[in-house]
Amino acid sequence: MINRIRDIRQQKGWTLADLAEACSPPTTPQTVGRLETGMRNLSLKWMDRLAAALDVDPELLVRSEKTDHPKIVARLTQTGPQALPAPRDAILATDLGGDGLLLVLDIEYPHGEYRPGDQLWLRQIAPEQSSRAINRDVLIPKKGGNFAFGRLIDRKGDLVGILPPGHGQKQEVVKNPAWIAVAEMLVRRL
Structure with a gap:
């Protein structure tokens, strides 16, 4: 070995x-x-x-x-x-990360800097750890099985504010999310 x-x-x-x-x-x-x-x-x-x-x-x-x-x-x-x-x-960045569960967001439509075919690897953290994710792209579960995706810009109490990656989109606020997944690695085929 x-x-x-x-x-x-x-x-x-x-x-x-x-x-x-x-x-x-x-x-x-x-x-x-x-x-x-x-x-x-x-x-x-x-x-x-x-x-x-x-x-x-x-x-x-x-x-x-x-x-x-x-x-x-x-x-x-x-x-x-x-x-x-x-x-x-x-060594893959995901191997150097941490303890949280790894999740993958498959990009099918261009949003901001992301292109179709990209895979965004994210690591799940507890909402109380969100201060380390400010100004990073995150995926957050919403009620009803949907998700919010974008740049984490604010957290006050049980409210989390994110700015979606598309131009002209408004801030989205998610109340009391179960977890936050922070972008860790972008996989893009050339």
């Missing part, structure tokens, strides 16, 4: 010290480095500890050597595409 600790840590923009500090209890950057490189055994206890710190499922930390996995080979900078010193595993 190959561990993907470094790939996940780097994709989150963390240093060895950041990950070491996020562990509970904290550890040293050297220990994290040894676990990443295989110089120290990655036990189940360490997998659980590192996964909790990175907010991912423990099984995401390892992958089979037989499985081909998408690789990040370059980055597009101001001066153009630049090769990475070494390819690294591409």
Whole structure:
């Protein structure tokens, strides 16, 4: 098995010290480095500890050597595409997310920046966590089995205000939603 600790840590923009500090209890950057490189055994206890710190499922930390996995080979900078010193595993943003249920909104008609054929992956959160979703696109259930979709612009008490993505549409207010799903990743075929 190959561990993907470094790939996940780097994709989150963390240093060895950041990950070491996020562990509970904290550890040293050297220990994290040894676990990443295989110089120290990655036990189940360490997998659980590192996964909790990175907010991912423990099984995401390892992958089979037989499985081909998408690789990040370059980055597009101001001066153009630049090769990475070494390819690294591409980790889906949805895998790095959190605990909430993943939902997918299939786009059939163009709305704002969304095109037909797009899939918008959203992560479900509790309404009381809505402050972290302000100015992000959300899907909210309404009474009668319908949904509201748009940019979350306000939350006051049990009222949630969203602005639909189409031009000239008015704010929609949903009272006491059961949950809010926050846009996490856009999948668009080219």
